[in-house]
Amino acid sequence: MSGTEPLLRVEGLVKRLGAQEVLKGIDFVVHRGEVVAIIGASGSGKSTLLRCLNLLISPDNGRILWKGREVGWVERGGKRIRATERELLPYRTEIAMVFQSFNLFPHMTALQNIIEAPVMVLGRPKAEVTAEAEALLAKVRLGHRKDAYPHQMSGGEQQRVAIARALAMKPEALLFDEVTSALDPELKGEVLAVMRDLAAEGMTTISVSHEMGFVRSVADRVIFMHKGRVRESGDPKTVLANPQTPELAAFVESVTD
Amino acid sequence: MDWSVITGNAGLLGRAFLTTLWVAGATILLSVLLAFPLAVMRDGRIRALRWTAAVFSWAMRATPALTLLFLSYYGLPQIGIYLDAVPAAIAGLTFSAAGYNMEYIRAGLRAVPATQYEAARALGMPGWMILRRVIVPQAIRTIMPPLTSNLTLVLKGSSLAGMVAVTELTGAGMALISETYRPFEVLIVIALAYLGLNGLLIRLQKLVERRLGPGAA
Amino acid sequence: MDVLLRQFPRFLDAIWLTLWMFAVITVIATLLGLALALWAEGRRARGLDLYTWVFRGLPELVVLLFCYLALPYAGIDLGSIGSAILAFVLVGTAFHAEIFRASLRAVDPRLTEAARSLGMPPGLRLRRVVLPQVARIALTPWATFLAGNVKMLSLASAVSVGEVMMVTRQSLAISQDPLTLILFAGAVYAAIASLVMIAETLIGGWMTRRYGPATGGT
Numbered sequence: 001m002s003g004t005e006p007l008l009r010v011e012g013l014v015k016r017l018g019a020q021e022v023l024k025g026i027d028f029v030v031h032r033g034e035v036v037a038i039i040g041a042s043g044s045g046k047s048t049l050l051r052c053l054n055l056l057i058s059p060d061n062g063r064i065l066w067k068g069r070e071v072g073w074v075e076r077g078g079k080r081i082r083a084t085e086r087e088l089l090p091y092r093t094e095i096a097m098v099f100q101s102f103n104l105f106p107h108m109t110a111l112q113n114i115i116e117a118p119v120m121v122l123g124r125p126k127a128e129v130t131a132e133a134e135a136l137l138a139k140v141r142l143g144h145r146k147d148a149y150p151h152q153m154s155g156g157e158q159q160r161v162a163i164a165r166a167l168a169m170k171p172e173a174l175l176f177d178e179v180t181s182a183l184d185p186e187l188k189g190e191v192l193a194v195m196r197d198l199a200a201e202g203m204t205t206i207s208v209s210h211e212m213g214f215v216r217s218v219a220d221r222v223i224f225m226h227k228g229r230v231r232e233s234g235d236p237k238t239v240l241a242n243p244q245t246p247e248l249a250a251f252v253e254s255v256t257d
Numbered sequence: 258m259d260w261s262v263i264t265g266n267a268g269l270l271g272r273a274f275l276t277t278l279w280v281a282g283a284t285i286l287l288s289v290l291l292a293f294p295l296a297v298m299r300d301g302r303i304r305a306l307r308w309t310a311a312v313f314s315w316a317m318r319a320t321p322a323l324t325l326l327f328l329s330y331y332g333l334p335q336i337g338i339y340l341d342a343v344p345a346a347i348a349g350l351t352f353s354a355a356g357y358n359m360e361y362i363r364a365g366l367r368a369v370p371a372t373q374y375e376a377a378r379a380l381g382m383p384g385w386m387i388l389r390r391v392i393v394p395q396a397i398r399t400i401m402p403p404l405t406s407n408l409t410l411v412l413k414g415s416s417l418a419g420m421v422a423v424t425e426l427t428g429a430g431m432a433l434i435s436e437t438y439r440p441f442e443v444l445i446v447i448a449l450a451y452l453g454l455n456g457l458l459i460r461l462q463k464l465v466e467r468r469l470g471p472g473a474a
Numbered sequence: 475m476d477v478l479l480r481q482f483p484r485f486l487d488a489i490w491l492t493l494w495m496f497a498v499i500t501v502i503a504t505l506l507g508l509a510l511a512l513w514a515e516g517r518r519a520r521g522l523d524l525y526t527w528v529f530r531g532l533p534e535l536v537v538l539l540f541c542y543l544a545l546p547y548a549g550i551d552l553g554s555i556g557s558a559i560l561a562f563v564l565v566g567t568a569f570h571a572e573i574f575r576a577s578l579r580a581v582d583p584r585l586t587e588a589a590r591s592l593g594m595p596p597g598l599r600l601r602r603v604v605l606p607q608v609a610r611i612a613l614t615p616w617a618t619f620l621a622g623n624v625k626m627l628s629l630a631s632a633v634s635v636g637e638v639m640m641v642t643r644q645s646l647a648i649s650q651d652p653l654t655l656i657l658f659a660g661a662v663y664a665a666i667a668s669l670v671m672i673a674e675t676l677i678g679g680w681m682t683r684r685y686g687p688a689t690g691g692t
C-alpha cells in the first residue's frame with residue numbers, strides 16, 4: 001500500500017485528563033479498507049484514543065491527518081489555532097462512531113434515529129434518506145423494527161440501530177468503542193455478525209474490542225495499548241500468538257476464555 | 258430616595274419585624290404539632306382516620322393559603338368562633354403549612370424499614386412507645402431536611418397575614434406606603450428584611466442537612 | 475348562598491380572568507426561565523443565582539406591591555392586571571429557571587456526545603436532542619410548581635385585580651354567609667390546581683408508555 005496516502009495518520013498523540021496523561025504519544029496509520037482492532041487493559045486509554053480520533057475531545061499534542069490533511073487545527077492569521085466545534089462538524093460526518101452504551105435518542109423511533117443526521121445535518125431529502133435507512137435496517141436485520149422506540153428494543157437491537165445510524169452518514173471510516181461489552185453473551189453474536197459483514201464489504205473500521213475471536217479472525221491489524229502507549233502491533237494471528245512483551249502476554253492470558 | 262420614612266418609623270417597622278417572626282415561628286411550631294398526629298393517622302390502622310387525614314392533606318395543599326386565612330378571619334365568626342387578627346392569621350397559616358408538613362413527616366415515617374416495627378413489637382412495646390422510642394428517632398433524619406426547607410415558604414407565607422389587618426412586615430409596609438407615598442424606600446427595606454431572614458433560614462437548612470443528611474455521622 | 479348566586483356572573487368573569495392570567499404568566503415565565511437557564515450554562519451561573527435567590531426568597535406579595543405601588547413612581551404604570559402579570563412572571567421565571575437548570579444538568583451527556591459524533595451543530599443538538607429530554611425530566615417539577623402557583627394568583631386581589639379572590643372579598647362585605655363564599659373561592663383554585671396535576675399525570679404516563687422511563691438516556 002506504499003505510495004498512497006493513508007486514510008488516517010496519527011502522530012505523537014498526547015491527551016491529558018485531569019492530572020493524568022492518559023495518552024502518552026500514540027502513532028499509527030490506517031489505510032482505506034483496513035480493519036484495525038485496539039486491545040488493552042481497562043484504563044489503558046482506548047476510549048480516550050477513539051474520542052480523540054473523532055475530536056469529541058481535543059488532543060493536547062500531536063497531529064491527526066485525515067486523507068493527508070490535518071484536522072482539529074486551523075490556520076488563522078498565520079497562527080495555528082484549535083478548530084471550533086462548528087469547524088469540526090464536516091470531519092465528524094466522515095468518521096462515524098458507535099458507543100458502548102448505544103446512545104440512541106430515546107424520543108425517536110429506530111428509523112427517526114437513523115434519518116435524523118442525514119436530513120438535519122447533511123440536508124438531504126427525507127424521502128431518499130428514508131429509503132436508504134430502511135435498506136440499512138434490513139442490512140442489520142431489523143427491517144421489522146423500524147417504528148420501535150429504543151426502550152422497546154433489546155440491547156443487541158439498539159446497538160444494531162446505532163450502527164445503522166452511523167452508516168447512514170456514509171462515513172469513510174467507523175469507530176467502534178466496545179460495542180458488544182454492554183450486551184448479554186447471546187446478543188453479542190448478532191452485533192459481531194454485522195461488524196463482520198462491514199469488514200467483508202471493505203469498510204474501514206477501528207474497533208476497541210475484547211472479543212478475541214473477532215480480533216483474530218476479522219482484524220487485519222491489532223494494536224495493543226498499555227498505559228497510554230502502543231506496546232505492540234501487527235497481524236493479530238502473529239502478535240497474539242507470540243507476545244513480545246510481558247504486558248501483552250498477561251493481557252492475552254487474562255482475556256482467553 | 259428619602260430614607261426619613263424609614264428612620265422616622267423605625268419603631269413601627271421593628272415591631273412589625275417581631276410580629277413577622279412571631280407569626281412565622283408560631284406557624285412552624287403549631288403546624289408540626291398538628292401535622293404529626295395526622296401523619297400517623299394517615300398510615301394508621303383505622304380506616305375513617307386514614308381517610309380524614311388524606312382529605313385534610315389534599316384540601317390544605319390544594320387551597321390557597323389566603324383562602325384559609327380568610328376562612329379563619331371572616332368565616333369562623335359565623336360559627337361563633339371569634340379570633341383576633343394575629344391568632345386568626347396563625348391559625349390559617351398553620352393549617353396551610355400542616356398539609357405539606359404532614360407529607361414530609363409521613364414520608365420520613367415510611368422510610369423506616371418495616372422490620373423495625375416488627376422488632377419493637379416482638380419486644381412487647383406498645384404502639385405509642387414504638388413510635389417515640391424506635392421510629393421517630395430514625396425518621397427524624399429524613400423528616401428534618403424537607404421540613405427546614407419548608408421554613409422559607411412559611412416565612413414568605415406570613416406576609417399574607419398583612420391582608421387580614423396584621424401589622425407584620427408586609428402589612429406595616431402597606432400601611433406606611435398609603436400614609437407616606439414612599440413605596441420604593443419602604444419596599445426595599447422590607448425586601449431586605451425578608452432576604453436577610455431567608456438567608457438565615459438557608460444557613461439553618463444547610464446545617465440541618467449536614468447534621469442529619471445522608472453521609473452525616 | 476344568595477350572594478354567591480347573585481354574584482355568580484361576576485364570579486364567572488373572575489374565573490375566566492384568573493385562567494387567562496395563569497396561562498399568560500405560565501407561558502412567559504416558562505420561556506424566560508428556559509432562556510435564562512440556557513444562558514447561565516457554564517460561567518454565567520452567578521448572575522442567575524442572584525436573581526433566583528432574590529425572587530424565590532421574597533414573598534410574592536412584596537414583589538406584587540413593588541410592581542403595583544413603586545414602579546409607577548419610576549414612570550412605569552402597568553395598571554393592576556399588568557403589575558400582577560409582571561410580578562408573577564418575575565417570580566415564576568426564577569422558579570422555572572431553577573427547574574430547567576436542574577433538568578439540563580440531568581440530561582445524559584452520552585446523548586450529547588452521540589449527537590456531536592453525528593456532526594450535529596450546537597443549536598440543532600439543543601433543539602432535536604437535549605430539549606426533548608429536558609421536557610420529560612422537567613415535566614413533574616414544572617407542573618408541581620404551577621399547581622402551587624395557581625393558588626398564589628389569589629394574591630393579585632391585593633392589588634385589586636378582579637380575579638376570583640377579589641370578587642370574593644367584595645362579596646364578603648355584603649354577605650351574611652362568608653363561609654360559603656370563601657369555600658367556593660378555595661374550591662375554584664383547588665380545581666384549577668388539581669386539573670394541572672391531572673394533566674401532568676396523563677402526559678407523564680403517555681410519555682412513559684411511548685418513550686420509556688425518563689432516565690435521561692438509554
Ligand SMILES: Nc1ncnc2c1ncn2[C@@H]1O[C@H](COP(=O)(O)OP(=O)(O)OP(=O)(O)O)[C@@H](O)[C@H]1O
Nearest residue numbers: 017018020022040041042043044045046047048049
Ligand atoms: N474525564 C476524565 N477525567 C480524568 N481522567 C479520566 C477521564 N476519563 C478517563 N480518565 C482516565 O483515563 C484513563 C483511560 O481511560 P479510558 O476510558 O480511555 O480507558 P479504556 O482503555 O477505554 O478503559 P475501558 O476498557 O475500561 O473502557 C483511565 O485511567 C481513566 O481513569
Ligand SMILES: [Mg+2]
Nearest residue numbers: 046047048178
Ligand atoms: Mg473504554
